Amino acid sequence: NAGVTQTPKFRVLKTGQSMTLLCAQDMNHEYMYWYRQDPGMGLRLIHYSVGEGTTAKGEVPDGYNVSRLKKQNFLLGLESAAPSQTSVYFCASTQGLSSGEQYFGPGTRLTVT
Amino acid sequence: GNSVTQMEGPVTLSEEAFLTINCTYTATGYPSLFWYVQYPGEGLQLLLKATKADDKGSNKGFEATYRKETTSFHLEKGSVQVSDSAVYFCATRGVNTGFQKLVFGTGTRLLVSP
Numbered sequence: 728n729a730g731v732t733q734t735p736k737f738r739v740l741k742t743g744q745s746m747t748l749l750c751a752q753d754m755n756h757e758y759m760y761w762y763r764q765d766p767g768m769g770l771r772l773i774h775y776s777v778g779e780g781t782t783a784k785g786e787v788p789d790g791y792n793v794s795r796l797k798k799q800n801f802l803l804g805l806e807s808a809a810p811s812q813t814s815v816y817f818c819a820s821t822q823g824l825s826s827g828e829q830y831f832g833p834g835t836r837l838t839v840t
Numbered sequence: 841g842n843s844v845t846q847m848e849g850p851v852t853l854s855e856e857a858f859l860t861i862n863c864t865y866t867a868t869g870y871p872s873l874f875w876y877v878q879y880p881g882e883g884l885q886l887l888l889k890a891t892k893a894d895d896k897g898s899n900k901g902f903e904a905t906y907r908k909e910t911t912s913f914h915l916e917k918g919s920v921q922v923s924d925s926a927v928y929f930c931a932t933r934g935v936n937t938g939f940q941k942l943v944f945g946t947g948t949r950l951l952v953s954p
Contacts, residue, residue, distance in 0.1 A: 731883070758940050769929065769946040770884075817883055821940045828874075829942060831883030 729753055731832035733818050739838045740808045748803040748835050750818030758821045759801040760785075760829065761793060763814040770817065776801055808839045842867040844913075846930045846945035853920055853952050861915040861948045863904075863930035873897075873906055873913040874931040874942070884929060887915075920952045 734749045750759065757778050762770040772785030774793040782793045790812060792804045801820075805812060815836050819829040847862040865873060872891045876884040888897030893908035902917045915928060930945040 767946055769944040772941070775941070819883075823940070828886045828889070829884075829940065831885065833881075833883050 731818055731820055731830050733816075733832035733835050735835060736833070737836050739840065740805075741840055742809060744808050745804070745806050746808065746837075747805075748816055748818075748837075750801045750803070750820075750832060751799055752801075752818075752820040752830070753799065754820065754822070754830065755798070756820035756822045756830070757798075758823070759795065760819045761791070761801065761803045762817045762819065763787065764817060764834075765814050773803065773816075808837075810839045813837060813839045842871055842932050842943050844873075844930045844932050844943060844945040846928075846948050848946070849927075849949040851948060851950050853950070855922055855952055855954050856919045857952075859915070859917040859920045859924075859950065861928055861930075861950070863913045863915065863945060865911050865913065865930075865932050867911075867932060870908065871932045873904070874933075875902070875904055875913070875915050876929040876931060876944070878927040878929065878947070880926070887928070920950070922952045922954055925950055925952045 731752045760775045761773040764770050771787045773791050776782050776795040779798040794802045815834050817834050818832040821829045844865045874889045875887040877887045878884045888899040890897040890906035896905045904913050904915045927947045927949045929947045931942045933942050
């Protein structure tokens with residue numbers, strides 16, 4: 728049972744390049760999330776999904792797109808990377824409304840130059 | 841919407857010292873409250889939680905009590921260890937939200953020296 732995994736762990740992009748971050752969970756969770764973590768700002772929700780085939784915007788969605796074609800995977804895309812997207816990205820998942828606990832992946836450190 | 845405010849760090853302590861990290865919340869109703877911990881190079885993991893007023897969450901020697909009258913959920917530990925060095929996040933979720941959305945504080949870094 729691997730929990731939540733993220734690929735890649737590190738990446739350096741040039742401005743304007745595109746990339747996709749992959750999140751996978753093996754806990755059969757319904758809900759999945761993408762956050763970004765920046766110094767002094769805590770975690771901010773980018774996009775989330777309440778089930779396979781659904782996605783919705785969080786508080787900082789601009790410049791990102793997501794897809795959830797399979798229940799276990801949640802992809803975060805950057806179509807045209809900008810230096811402001813330099814951050815650490817975390818994926819998380821949870822089963823439902825009762826426990827409140829979200830399970831986090833180890834993070835992807837992205838640098839855009 | 842709901843929000844949490846936690847003390848800025850870093851908090852620097854010697855081993856076996858007493859720890860308090862303050863967290864206050866602003867919310868409609870009585871939301872669940874959480875403390876998450878992030879060890880270096882890792883993702884966040886749930887440390888403890890409380891779902892109603894006067895509840896005390898506890899884990900690994902850490903405790904926090906949900907205090908409605910002061911809208912607080914301060915994290916405490918009686919004797920910290922070097923291995924407790926990490927970033928601690930207070931979080932809340934709303935009542936009657938349609939999905940599991942958490943709102944995090946900015947995090948407090950704890951540094952424990954031998």
